[in-house]
Amino acid sequence: MEKIRMTTPLVEMDGDEMTRILWADIKKELLEPYIDLKTEYYDLGLPHREKTHDQVTIDSANATKKYGVAVKCATITPNAQRLEEYQLSQMWKSPNGTIRSILDGTVFRTPIMVKGISPVVRNWKKPITIARHAYGDVYKNTELQPQGPGKAELVFTDEAGRETRQTIFDFQGPGVLQGQYNTDRSISSFARSCFQYALDARQELWFAAKDTISKQYDHRFKDIFQEIFEAEYKDKFAQAGIGYFYTLIDDAVARVIRSEGGFIWACKNYDGDVMSDMVSTAFGSLAMMTSVLVSPEGNYEYEAAHGTVTRHYYRYLKGEETSTNPMATLFAWTGALRKRGELDNIPALGQFADKLEAASIAVIEGGVMTRDLSALWEGEAPARVVTSRDFLGAVRAQLEKTP
Ligand code: NAP
Ligand code: MG
Secondary structure (H helix, E strand, O other): OOOEEOOOOEEEEEOOHHHHHHHHHHHHHHHOOOEEOOEEEEEOOHHHHHHOOOHHHHHHHHHHHHHOEEEEOOOOOOOHHHHHHOOOOOOOOOHHHHHHHHHOOEEEEEEOOEOOEOOOOOOOOOOEEEEEOOOOHHHHOEEEOOOOOEEEEEEEEOOOOOEEEEEEEEEOOOOOEEEOOOOHHHHHHHHHHHHHHHHHHOOEEEEEEOOOOOOOHHHHHHHHHHHHHHHHHHHHHHHHOOOEEEEEHHHHHHHHHHOOOOEEEEEOHHHHHHHHHHHHHHHOOHHHEEEEEEOOOOOEEEEEOOOOOHHHHHHHHOOOOOOOOOHHHHHHHHHHHHHHHHHHOOHHHHHHHHHHHHHHHHHHHOOEEOHHHHOOOOOOOOOEEOOHHHHHHHHHHHHHHOO
């Protein structure tokens, strides 16, 4: 069979530990036999980040700007223990943080649904994608603990030196105090990423905040979304037959639970942090959660939502076969290939991605799965727990069977 040709390389960001092993296996078993795989390779594995003083992470993000599509393996974010384990010269920053600050994007997380593993919320029939604004608010706050009585004020000094001053609170005793900010620029790019993603996915977009209480801060988010929608997306949404709607965050939570899914939920930074863990847990497993970073310029970086699965890797190093779930990593590849196919007008790439995803889902629905899923399995056939390698082999066999 002739392999599918690519014209533009994918930016390939290799990673660490168990996911690095899965990465190589996925390429060898499921991609290279079918695609004349063109990638520009960046090794974001911790040893190579150390060797290049993390320059490789910056280079890989810049390459993503150049080519438009990247696929990333999970990577270690160093902590004190890793500093020792990998003999690092310093505690390198989170690669995801570095990449995000260069691409300035929004992260969209979507669960992979299979029959036989039902969401905890019974009426969820379709995936819910969470878009988290990953900038500012409480994550860039300034905090204080007044030790006794005193006046807290909010002061803004403009470039000309003019002050605006408001009393926050007259403390009669000790307490706590916090300042937060966001920028129109970041909120606008968040909004554009969400509208663009919704158009691509042809799904409705929801956005929620608390503008009734936060009449300036949250209201600014609501206004920016509305302005950009009216000016740039209203007609496109109408053509695509999708809608945008804003509601209060507490109303959104209730609606999400009652919904059947199939939409994108844009969340402010903190809401997205909390709600993405709730939604992903309710859908089943972190190992079945995909993630894509979309920049306002239309660059895409696909990855799994989970980490490097360290515990399994230590077992692997002892020579044990592991039953680590490769689905989210596999879907990072199919997502990237599909997008590359779209941008380069190579329909065969998108068709292959669809076929590969369908084959992997069919394997699980047939009762063959990694250990993490067997605990959630409610299918008719008893679950057969296999190693990662055997799972990929089963997907390959299924793929070969598909016309
Ligand atoms: P993790 O790698 O997501 O794994 C946590 C646990 O979740 C695992 O021990 C395993 O549970 C289960 N799990 C996660 N993915 C799985 C999969 N594909 N198949 C089967 N089980 C899976 O999180 P972590 O242990 O907290 O972090 C490990 C490393 O990953 C850290 O160095 C962290 O910095 C990094 N990390 C990277 C990213 C990223 O690159 N995007 C994200 C998060 C964390 P059992 O052990 O019970 O089987
Ligand atoms: Mg969190």
